[in-house]
Amino acid sequence: MRRILIVGAGQSGLQLALGLQANGYEVTLMSNRTADEIRTGRVMSTQCMFHTALQHERDIQANFWESQAPKIKGLGVSVAAPDSSRAVDWVGMLDGHAQSVDQRVKMAGWMETFAERGGQVVIHGAAVSDLDYFARAYDLVMVSAGKGELVSMFERDAERSPFSTPQRALSVAYVHGMGPRPEHPEFDAVRCNLVPGVGELFVMPTYTLSGRADILFWEGIPGGPLDAFQGVKDPSEHLALTLELLEKFLPWEYARSTQVELTDAGGTLAGRYAPTVRKPVGRLPSGGLVLGVADVVVANDPVTGQGSNSASKCAASYLSSILERGDRPFDEEWMQATFDGYWETARHVVKWTNAMLGTAPEHVLKLIGSGMRYQQVADRFANGFDNPADFENFFFDPEKTEAYLAEVAQADAA
Numbered sequence: 503m504r505r506i507l508i509v510g511a512g513q514s515g516l517q518l519a520l521g522l523q524a525n526g527y528e529v530t531l532m533s534n535r536t537a538d539e540i541r542t543g544r545v546m547s548t549q550c551m552f553h554t555a556l557q558h559e560r561d562i563q564a565n566f567w568e569s570q571a572p573k574i575k576g577l578g579v580s581v582a583a584p585d586s587s588r589a590v591d592w593v594g595m596l597d598g599h600a601q602s603v604d605q606r607v608k609m610a611g612w613m614e615t616f617a618e619r620g621g622q623v624v625i626h627g628a629a630v631s632d633l634d635y636f637a638r639a640y641d642l643v644m645v646s647a648g649k650g651e652l653v654s655m656f657e658r659d660a661e662r663s664p665f666s667t668p669q670r671a672l673s674v675a676y677v678h679g680m681g682p683r684p685e686h687p688e689f690d691a692v693r694c695n696l697v698p699g700v701g702e703l704f705v706m707p708t709y710t711l712s713g714r715a716d717i718l719f720w721e722g723i724p725g726g727p728l729d730a731f732q733g734v735k736d737p738s739e740h741l742a743l744t745l746e747l748l749e750k751f752l753p754w755e756y757a758r759s760t761q762v763e764l765t766d767a768g769g770t771l772a773g774r775y776a777p778t779v780r781k782p783v784g785r786l787p788s789g790g791l792v793l794g795v796a797d798v799v800v801a802n803d804p805v806t807g808q809g810s811n812s813a814s815k816c817a818a819s820y821l822s823s824i825l826e827r828g829d830r831p832f833d834e835e836w837m838q839a840t841f842d843g844y845w846e847t848a849r850h851v852v853k854w855t856n857a858m859l860g861t862a863p864e865h866v867l868k869l870i871g872s873g874m875r876y877q878q879v880a881d882r883f884a885n886g887f888d889n890p891a892d893f894e895n896f897f898f899d900p901e902k903t904e905a906y907l908a909e910v911a912q913a914d915a916a
Contacts, residue, residue: 503528504829507640509628510647511535512546513605513813514796516612518644521562521821523621530640531616534627534647541610541711544768548674548719549605550574550692550706550807552888553598555814566611567603571709574600576691577884578683579870581698586753592873593691594884600692602708602717604676605810606768630655630786637790642824642832645784646795646813655784656794662852668774669803669859670701670721671729675744676708676769680716681758692807697751701728702805705755715765718744721805724774727751731772740770777803777859779852782841783834793837795820800848802855807887812851819844850891857898865900869907876910 504527508515511533519531535543551559559565577600578593617623626632629651637643645652683693695703701722708717722728728747734740741764748756764770780799784792796813823840830836862870873880886892896906 504641505639506530506824507532507636507643508795509633509643509645509652510795510798511540511609511613512646512796513549513609513810514817515644515646516609516616517558517562517564517814517817518646518795518821519616519621520564520612520619521817522824523616523619524562525821525825527824529616530622530624531613532624532626532628532636533613534625536625537610537613540613541606542768543606545674545676545771546605546609547771547809548602548704548706548717548804548807549708549810550600550602550887551810551814552596552600554888555811556598556601558814558818561818564612564615566615567607567709568601570713571601571603572690572707572714574602574692574707575689576686577887578685578691578693579696579873579880579883580693580752580754581696581870582751586751588754590871590874591685592880593686594873594877594880594882596888597885598888600888602706604708604710604715607709607711628652633792634786634788634790637786637788637792643790643792644795644820645792645798647798652784653780653798655786655792656780656782656798659779659781662779663777664856665777665859668724668776670805671724671731671774672772672804673720673722673728673731673740673744674771675718675741676710676715676765677718677741677759677762678712678715678765679761679763680705680718681761683758693755695752695755699723700726700751703748703752703755704807710765710769712765716762718748718759718762719804720744720747721803734772737764737767737770740772775801777801777852777856783837791834791837793820793832793840799841800845800852802851803859805858806851806855806890808851808855808890811888812848815847816844819847847891850894854886854890854893854897863900865903866897869897869903872907872910876914878910878913879907
């Protein structure tokens with residue numbers, strides 16, 4: 503039986519651990535926190551997982567909260583005009599529903615399930631020196647902890663990393679008491695609100711420790727009016743500032759937020775990081791090799807909501823590669839090839855996310871605006887969040903965008 507060590511108990515690490523365990527591998531999971539510490543701690547992220555990522559969870563029978571989490575059937579885009587009205591407002595319908603589960607709920611539950619199924623969980627904040635010691639006892643070591651000392655083992659890929667500084671200041675609040683969007687009270691949707699030159703607000707229905715909730719997620723351009731949460735430690739102050747900014751920039755979202763309250767004392771988060779792609783193979787002082795997973799090797803800004811989706815897709819891709827390897831060694835060539843297989847998916851996410859962090863060119867503004875007139879355009883844009891590769895066909899190239907919109911207009915007129 504092949505022995506595998508996974509360092510990091512997030513979406514990718516735990517999904518990989520459960521998948522490998524189900525296929526008969528002897529898996530050790532290393533986490534710096536217990537399941538109870540995760541469950542009672544601060545929120546770790548925002549997340550809205552689309553159909554493909556959700557299916558990867560179903561494939562390993564780990565979709566434990568699917569019947570409880572809100573079924574997200576659409577994705578809407580609003581663009582604020584200078585007078586705080588909406589220059590653009592539409593909702594695209596998803597081909598398969600999306601869902602969000604607070605990672606405190608999911609990661610704690612998955613870790614307990616892994617242990618109940620016979621997996622070994624080691625609670626230890628691993629350093630490079632620890633891995634140097636442990637690596638000798640395992641056939642493969644994978645690092646899925648995207649922060650801290652361990653990431654330093656993986657060299658930044660300068661060609662694939664155009665940014666060296668954070669492109670957004672991030673602020674999150676999990677709340678109860680938010681009203682439905684009056685445009686579609688009969689179904690849930692993620693709402694993406696764009697404030698040109700200022701930043702973005704995402705509203706996501708989610709399932710948390712206390713049941714149904716919503717996530718208010720500001721992405722502010724550094725140095726701008728939304729970059730206001732550094733040093734805010736008090737959760738109630740964090741929420742008050744979130745709502746103050748809502749009232750100023752997005753009155754239509756503020757109108758349904760006047761009765762909200764935090765889900766719990768750990769329901770806020772703020773921070774920032776630079777989007778980075780890293781080389782996938784890390785070298786230990788003794789010469790041993792470790793394979794980077796998900797955010798360790800491809801960390802995107804969350805402006806396109808791809809973090810947990812990419813982590814799930816990476817875990818599924820790596821799982822397939824490990825199973826196909828059989829008894830052959832997990833050498834450097836295999837590690838690079840395994841990452842390259844995932845990169846075929848990840849590269850589309852990186853290209854799209856980096857584009858969305860910049861100023862939108864004229865053809866993209868026209869495309870987004872066309873979602874108001876043509877439901878087909880709104881639906882295709884929404885489903886790109888599940889399959890970002892499709893943006894190559896109608897988003898980046900002005901000629902492809904014009905050809906697509908002309909095709910849509912012709913079909914509409916017929």
